[in-house]
Amino acid sequence: MIERCGSVHGEWQRLGATGVRPEPFEPTMVEGLPEPVRRWLIHAIAPGTPLWASVELTMHGAIRLGAWRRFTAKQVLAPPNGYIWAATARFFGLPVTGYDRLSSGTAAMRWRLLGLIPVMTAAGADVVRSAEGRLAAEVVLAPTTFRAATWILGDEPDTVVGVWRIGGDDQRVKLHIGAAGNVLGVLMQRWGAPVGAPYGQYPFGVTVEVERPSLGSPSRRRSGPAGGGVPTGRRRASSSALRSPKRSRSTPPGT
Template sequence: MDVFPRGRAAAVPRSVPRAARDRWAGLLPTTVPPPADRARLAALPEPARRWLEHAVPPGTPAWTTAEVVMTGRIRLGGRWRRFRARQLLAPGRGFVWAARTRVLGLPVTGFDAWGPEGGELRWRVLGLVPVVTGRGTDVDRSAAGRLAGESVTVPTACLGAVWSAGPDPDTAVLSWDLGGQREDCTLRVDPGGRLTELRMQRWGDPDGTGFARRAFGADFTGEVVAGGVRLPERLWAGWDRGTARQAGGEFFRARIEGVILR
């Protein structure tokens, strides 16, 4: 859980596919930030203030990116498969998620990304045979929604987002303008200030019936501490949250193994 050492440049991990390394490098900050501006808390909806007061103690640097190592299971082809991933996440700017899993006993590696270059998916078997590739407007919009939702991994960056009151008690709406589109995420916070749930209408086509705004969400449990910041440790994510099809829409279960905030 070590933070970015002052004065030392960050390197692109060797596990990041070559095609994604420029994207990764472009998201890395070059300086250690000043303390987070906690004066912004006063203007936030009470649940948002409760979360960020808990997650961002006084004196915490205003970290803008997180490098996250995670393990878990992802559902591919109707089966749950183990994965290991490393992600660089810069709320409001972009992300790269590079992972490794196995299908039919063969290694599958690749990345999902969004940034100034737009969204992109690129996955290969044995590092050679393409199995999933994607670019274009629909990939851009879906990946932007993902970035908005995963911004909660960098609570200090969320201090600078747009906030509004949520639809229910203990909720607040976190909003980002990404690629010219607004992405709204409804967060639920428990009485102690822990983030427990995220819901949003994310652009996607989970059932092959066409792209549209679909119910999407994640649940969070546990906490890890990195760079002075408290983050959720485990998450479960999927489509059709809050509907009768929620169980079938779940496709992602992960545990954070390590975080470097920069």
């Protein structure tokens, strides 16, 4: 899908561009931050790891669109600048391909059956605000971007709040950090319109089930509207990082 749309292909390359190799992480960089976020970052980022401004991921899982449907996807994630999530799911055995995108101050969702028949098209101010919240919630997948946020000690033990300036709004995301420094969960108020409800701010959460050993970020998680602070599970995904310290070129899907 990405390779067929020149503008999105270009946005993928822009978000994933690495440029000059960034400076390496050192534990002294997190001195002065609240203890839970220091615990996470020292656990998640090995000394000497370049502080990449973006990460590329492959993932597979299930998304609830009526029934649970399997999907495979690639994503470029560059907080606070944007993301593109390009995926393929199946409806009654037929492929639906497309992407969710936030970049250059705009957002869109474009999905087609068999690559031809539109099944989902969305854009506009509400889509932008919802996408900005999603980007903030997925910061745990890109710990090397921690300096783009302001960190505040949470109101509960082992929690910290990251404040991201995305677009024209501040996005506040609460992280629950385990004793070993692993992320246990994410909770925030995200703009959206759950089924049967008008657009507004609603609880949204991510529960981390498994951590990726090579870099301390989630590799299996469940995300969705959070009832009583617990994600109800609109999407379940397992992911792995494509970019390593030796990788210097962003590669959109299909190239």
